[in-house]
Amino acid sequence: MILISLLEGKALVWNAEDVKEIREKHGLVGNLVGALVRKPRQNLRLGLPLELLPEETRLLVEIGAATLVRNCSSQKANSKEDDLSVDKISSLSSVEDEDNVQSEVDAYKQYLQDSYTEQRSLALQEKRRILESLSDRIVEGRTKRKRKNDNEEETPMESSPQGPIKELQDLAETFNFPQEAMMVHLPTARTSVGKVQEVDLHQASVDWPYAGQAEHELRYKVFKDLWERGYFLTSGNKFGGDFLVYPGDPMRFHAHFIIICYPYNKDIPMTDIITAGRLGTNVKKTVLLCSPNEGTVNYTSLQWSGIQ
The missing domain is CATH 3.40.1350.10 (Trna Endonuclease; Chain: A, domain 1)
Incomplete structure (x- = not known):
């Protein structure tokens, strides 16, 4: 079932597989409105989410291919549970949302750090393998340059216990792998939607104002x-x-x-x-x-x- 998230009258699809199904199976196009991670300052090619026309949204729901939902947190400001005022409810909702967002940010930063550590280790292993495979040619080239510069007979270079060339010594400490070079996983769906509530297509609301128009x-x-x-x-x-x-x-x-x-x-x-x-x-x-x-x-x- 395709999940369509509503936000103030806009219908958004966050899952790449759902977007593919909407276009290929149901023949509906929509409009990509999200910025690309690698090229955020352009509007020629956009990414998720996919924004659907109200007519496209209604059609998908009526044929049983999709479900309309909205985030429950957006409705807390309008509730009056426990006789709290709207201002107090809004304040509590904001604090709760900020805590949830901060926890997600901290978890994502930790994920990036763990991913960087893993990728640096793999890059270090690849660097060591390449140097070891080319060590003989490197030694030969350096020996020829030394003989040419000093006009001395060719002498073999001494090998250290860590490897035949100096680059292999303390490679783990000297290896440079900038964080900008690491690969970043791009999610194909909204990572966290929180608690959602199904929306009645035939009932007008802030998120779906088209009913009865x-x-x-x-x-x-x-x-x-x-x-x-x-x-x-x-x-x-x-x-x-x-x-x-x-x-x-x-x-x-x-x-x-x-x-x-x-x-x-x-x-x-x-x-x-x-x-x-x-x-x-x-x-x-x-x-x-x-x-x-x-x-x-x-x-x-x-x-x-x-x-x-």
Whole structure:
């Protein structure tokens, strides 16, 4: 079961395997919003978590593929257990959260230190193995340089008890392995979610304010109908629409349609129709005006042909 975490109306997926299943099995895209650890100061390539559209979130829950949850700590400020005031509850919650965060930070620092110690030991063993395998060639090269510089006959170098070359002496103390060179494990899931509470999809709340909203119901009916037809959909904000529709995975195809949702039998200003038609023509996409009507969705395509 895919776990979708809610935070003030945003639906986030933290597990990489869940993200893969959402895209490959269910044909939903979402939007990666997390910074990459190695390149945090750029926005061309992002990582976990995956933020889902409200329509994508609702669809996954309704088909039984996902569960909506929220962190219980975010609800403590609104509870009134033991007749405590909201301010006192918030204060206690903040202290508890800070203690939990600090303990996780300390545990992570200890994990990094243990990992560094282990990796330094392995790197030291590899360094010693390489030096031992090349010791004869190193001795030969140094002997030739010494003979060339001093004009003396070649003499073999003395071997120390620790090894044939001086680099092997006290290698454990002189070996330099900076912490910046160590490999760091990148988690593919949120390491600690704490206590969570399941959220009712049909009950409006701070974390899920879409229940009962007419605009959300309108968009969801259109979204679901196009998804059932096999299309991939993403947000259409950058093109002035509700959704962008792709014939396949957006990694392989350009969007073919710009979706604009309108209630059935609602008057549409002519200026909006002209604007939408010209926009679609300029970006080489077809604009679809979509209106749910008695279990079906009516689609009207617009094409700007200019003045005839």
